[in-house]
Amino acid sequence: MEMTATPIVGSGNPLSTGGFLNPDSIVNEFGVREGMNIADFGSGAGYFTILMAERAGKEGRVYALDIMESALDSVREKAKAAGLENVEMIRTNLEVVGSSGLADQSQDIVLLANILFQSDKKSDIVKEAKRVLRDNGSLIIIDWKKGANGFGPPDRLRTDDEAMRSLATGEGMIFDKVFNAGQFHFGMIFKKNIYS
Known part of the structure; x- marks a missing residue:
């Protein structure tokens, strides 16, 4: 896959999230509070994972899920360096419903950043x-904007924000809001419908 990467703001790592996101400012949009359980689906190197774990505190738990063991090793190293004991790594194929190993309705937030x-x-x-989210839990989707050419994956692999909104609402999620995820990405928050 063709991908151009430059450092994330403040990270110094050229591979992390494709180089065009500022995880610290974006995590402010998520509403992370102490004691929350959070799943980072497709965590990659864990830049969002670590920030969310710091904010969830000792009583919270953040699960980094990825298919790549090398990505989870990176998360493990970052968590250790930050002195975080509330991060758990799970190697899984998230394209299989039930594969996360997380209990039904166990998470306050599920993040899908640059995975879809x-x-x-x-x-x-x-x-x-949706299965692992608690009632009224937040599904956060960040992905590459269609038509933001020159950086990131080819446009043919991207899904526009309206199609992404239709996908999530088609699965019974309730649209909550859009947030600024930078020049090359869109960000959306959905809530789990308590009746679905």
């Missing part, structure tokens, strides 16, 4: 996120 553009089974990933 990579999958042909987007709805299965959203179904798994």
Whole structure:
């Protein structure tokens, strides 16, 4: 996959989230509070994972889920360096509903950052996120904007924000709000419908 990467603001790591996100300012949009349980689906190197774990505190728990063991090793190293004991790594294929190993309705937040553009089974990933979310829990989607050419994956792999909104609401999620995820990404928050 063609991808151009430059450092994330403040990270110094050229691979992390594609180089065009500022995780610290974006996490402010998530409403993370102490004691929350959070799943970072497709965590990659864990830049969002670590920030959310710091904010969730000792009573909270953040699960980094990825198919790549090397990505989880990176999360493990970052958590150790930050002195965080509330991060758990899970190697899994999120395109299979039920594969996360997380209990039904166990998470306050599920983050899908730069994962859906990579999958042909987007709805299965959203179904798994919905399964593990508590009633009124937040599903946060960040992905590459369609038409923001020159950086990131080819445009043919991207899904526009309206199609992404339709995907999530089609799985029974309730649209909450859009947030600024930078020049090359869109960000949306959905709530789990307590009646679904």
